[in-house]
Amino acid sequence: MKVTYYPGCSLEGTAVDYAASxxxxxxxLDVDLVELFDWNCCGASSAHSLNHQLALHLPARNLALAExxxxxxxxxxxxxxxxxxxxxxxxxxxxxxxxxxSYRGGFKIWDLLDFLTQNAFLESLAAKVVLPLMNLKAxxxxxxxxxxxxxxxxxxxxxxxxxxxxLLEVLGATPLDWSFKTDCCGAGLALARPDxxxxxxxxxxxxxxxxxxxxxxxxxxxCQANLDLCQERIARKFGQDxxxxxxxxxxxxxxxxxxxxxPHWLAQHLVDPMPLLKMKGII
Amino acid sequence: MENPTNQLLRPQYVLPEQLVKANLAVTSCFQCRKxxxxxxxxxxxxxxxxxxxxxxxxxxxxxxxxxxxxxVCSGCQTCTSRCPNxxxxxxxxxxxxxxxxxxxxxxxxxxxxxxxxxxxxxLRDAGGRLSESGLLRRxxxxxxxxxxxxxxxxxxxxxxxxxxxxxxxxxxxxSALRGKGEIAEIFRKVEF
Numbered sequence: 001m002k003v004t005y006y007p008g009c010s011l012e013g014t015a016v017d018y019a020a021s022x023x024x025x026x027x028x029l030d031v032d033l034v035e036l037f038d039w040n041c042c043g044a045s046s047a048h049s050l051n052h053q054l055a056l057h058l059p060a061r062n063l064a065l066a067e068x069x070x071x072x073x074x075x076x077x078x079x080x081x082x083x084x085x086x087x088x089x090x091x092x093x094x095x096x097x098x099x100x101x102s103y104r105g106g107f108k109i110w111d112l113l114d115f116l117t118q119n120a121f122l123e124s125l126a127a128k129v130v131l132p133l134m135n136l137k138a139x140x141x142x143x144x145x146x147x148x149x150x151x152x153x154x155x156x157x158x159x160x161x162x163x164x165x166x167l168l169e170v171l172g173a174t175p176l177d178w179s180f181k182t183d184c185c186g187a188g189l190a191l192a193r194p195d196x197x198x199x200x201x202x203x204x205x206x207x208x209x210x211x212x213x214x215x216x217x218x219x220x221x222x223c224q225a226n227l228d229l230c231q232e233r234i235a236r237k238f239g240q241d242x243x244x245x246x247x248x249x250x251x252x253x254x255x256x257x258x259x260x261x262x263p264h265w266l267a268q269h270l271v272d273p274m275p276l277l278k279m280k281g282i283i
Numbered sequence: 284m285e286n287p288t289n290q291l292l293r294p295q296y297v298l299p300e301q302l303v304k305a306n307l308a309v310t311s312c313f314q315c316r317k318x319x320x321x322x323x324x325x326x327x328x329x330x331x332x333x334x335x336x337x338x339x340x341x342x343x344x345x346x347x348x349x350x351x352x353x354x355v356c357s358g359c360q361t362c363t364s365r366c367p368n369x370x371x372x373x374x375x376x377x378x379x380x381x382x383x384x385x386x387x388x389x390x391x392x393x394x395x396x397x398x399x400x401x402x403x404x405x406l407r408d409a410g411g412r413l414s415e416s417g418l419l420r421r422x423x424x425x426x427x428x429x430x431x432x433x434x435x436x437x438x439x440x441x442x443x444x445x446x447x448x449x450x451x452x453x454x455x456x457x458s459a460l461r462g463k464g465e466i467a468e469i470f471r472k473v474e475f
Contacts, residue, residue, distance in 0.1 A: 010313040013415035014451045038461045040321035045358055046402035049380050049395075054403070054474035061465060148360035149371075158364055184323045184359035191422055196327050196355065228440060268449040 001117070004007050004069045004107075005033035006084070008077035009041050014099060015077075017268035021250040022076055022112065024259045028128065029121055033074065037134050042083035045188035053099075060101050067104065078220035079187075082145040084109050084153045089229040100191070107195055111153075113132045113219040113249060117163040128257045132185035133170025133186050136280050138162035138247075139178045139213040141204070143223040147182055164217060164249055171256040178211040180204060185226040194230075199201035201226055202234050214276055215245045217252060224248060245273035255282065295342025301382075302339060307375045308339045311368040318372050319363035328352040329391075329408025332362050332372055339375065348383045352376070354395040398422060405472050410463035419443065 011019040026033050039062050047055035049076065065071045069097040075081040090096060091103035115121075138241040157159070161182065165175040183204065186197040204227065207210040208216060216226050237240045246269065254262040255277075263283065266273050292412050308470060312333070319331040329339070330352045336347045347353070351377045362372035390396055405418045423439055426432070447451040460466060 009413040009457070012412070013453060014446065014461055016450055038411075040405045040460055040462070043403065043406070044401035044413075048377050049399045050356065050403065051473050051475050052377065052381060054469065054475055057469045058466075059474060061462070061469065084409045137356065144357075144359040144361070149364040149373075152360075183360075184357050184361070187359070188359055188398075189355075189357055189395065191419075192394040193327075193355070196324065196357075199326060229446070233438070243417060263290055264305060268451055270445060270449075 001138070002032040002034055002052055002071055003110075004036050004066050004071045004073045006036045006039055006066070006073055006075045006080060008075065008080040010077060010221045010225075014225055016077060017265045018221050018224065018248045018250065020261065021248055021254050021265045025116070025250050025253045025257075028253075028257055028259065029116070029124060031116075032069070034069070036069065036073070037063065038065060042080045043080050044083070048083070048086075055083065056087055056090055056099065057101075059083045060091060060099075060103070063087055063091065063103055064101075066107065070107065071110045072110060074112050074115045076109045076146040076219075076221075078111065078143055079222065081109065081111045081146065082152065085154070089152060111148065111219070113140055113142075113164060113167075116250075116253075117167050122166065124258070124259075128169050129171060131256055131282065132259045133168075133252060133256055133282055134172055134280070135277075136173040136282065137176055137212055137214045138168060138173055138217045139176050139208045139211055139215075140168065140181055141208075141216045141218050141223055141227070142158050142182050143218065143220040143227060144184050146183060146219065164219065166185065167249060168217065168252070175217075175253065176211045177212070178281070180207045185223050187222045187226070190222075190226055190230075193216050194233075197226055197230055198234050198237055201230055202238050202240075205231075205234070205240075205244055208244060213244070214275065215247060217247050217249050220223055221248075228270050242274075243271070245269065247272050247273065290343065291341055294340075295344070298342045298344050299340050302375060302378065304376055306371070308368070308370050309336050309375060309377055309466075311370055313337045313368065315367060317365050317367065321361045321365055323359065323361065324355050324357060327355045332356075332376075333381070336370065336372060336375065336458050339379070347379055348386070348388050351391050353379045353383070353408055354390070354392065358438055397425060401425065403475060407466070407475070409435060409456050410459025411466040412457040412460065417456045419452075 043055050081088040081119050145171050147155050147161055150158040168175040186200045189196050251265050291473045322332050330350045335347055356376040358373050360373050364403045401421045406413045
């Protein structure tokens with residue numbers, strides 16, 4: 001199956017581990033990710049905070065390129081996905097003509113997690129699991145922008161998405177119930193207001209621990225960065241001894257099917273997941 | 284100075300009219316406070332989200348444009364998703380940010396606005412894709428010029444080193460796009 005793949009800027013930088021694990025699991029599931037030719041940055045939070053026109057024109061260029069390719073688009077980054085959807089809705093609405101941008105559409109924009117947790121993929125994945133992630137107690141953390149706002153994302157389950165939990169069950173892990181799966185990690189405030197990130201993320205650590213979690217599973221590289229890169233700083237600030245590895249869902253897929261590169265992806269995390277995986281007898 | 288309550292008794296119509304024109308229907312708000320109830324960032328705000336909407340509705344420009352709240356909002360979209368009257372509250376925060384900068388107002392704390400500006404400049408100068416390392420360098424320089432903090436710089440560098448060792452930072456940014464001319468044209472058109 002061929003789809004257009006829009007990786008976004010982080011996947012060429014701080015989220016190279018995510019990018020590598022996506023390439024790994026896509027080939028296992030016979031998904032051909034054809035990178036969108038000459039794609040550009042969506043402008044992220046910065047564009048929609050300072051210039052709403054820019055925040056539409058940047059993703060609109062990507063939509064025009066995707067329209068030429070004519071296939072469904074898959075985006076692994078929550079922000080890229082959200083900005084593409086906003087542009088899609090705007091261009092299809094009355095504002096489209098005012099902006100002087102023509103767009104017919106006719107293809108679907110997918111968030112990567114949504115795309116890979118379609119029933120057909122879960123079934124084919126179940127047959128490939130050789131190393132079930134037994135007893136791995138995890139909380140699924142979806143973050144904000146894959147689900148919200150539903151008028152943009154077209155999701156009926158924006159308050160309580162469940163597809164990552166379903167995936168973990170297929171992989172043999174134990175997803176735990178918790179109420180903070182779509183709470184905000186602070187995302188783009190990470191550099192300008194790290195104090196805010198500390199408060200939000202420490203809250204998430206505490207609530208994950210209260211649910212009995214040993215790790216987080218995420219589908220957004222901003223969430224991964226804030227939960228993983230800041231863990232040492234936050235532990236020191238709050239006088240705690242946190243150890244909560246933060247996996248991409250694609251990394252767990254790779255681990256469970258015995259992908260030879262999976263340990264390499266995990267070695268790029270700051271919070272080393274190996275001690276946990278060894279304790280669980282997974283590696 | 285005039286009593287603030289008296290100011291509220293004389294609504295100004297310019298701001299709410301501008302917002303409604305931008306599809307931000309602040310006039311539909313009946314103050315149910317669901318936005319403030321669900322907002323994860325209220326701990327860092329000076330006005331709660333439903334205050335911002337009410338004050339914007341009353342045309343209290345000074346108070347909304349000078350509030351920290353609009354810059355603390357992370358755009359997580361919880362308020363927008365839950366508003367029973369369909370008001371795009373997070374979108375209203377964005378509109379107020381953009382307008383505050385456009386009017387050249389003195390911001391209560393310009394760290395967030397400066398970050399966004401540097402982000403967009405980095406993306407523009409790199410020819411269409413963001414150079415994360417370029418953004419980090421520029422923003423760190425800005426912070427150091429503003430207020431030298433060597434302990435903070437050491438922590439940033441140490442984190443950068445750890446990421447570098449793991450291949451998660453590239454010194455050289457992405458190369459410019461084939462369509463870099465189109466990107467430059469977009470930036471010209473939107474006057475950034």
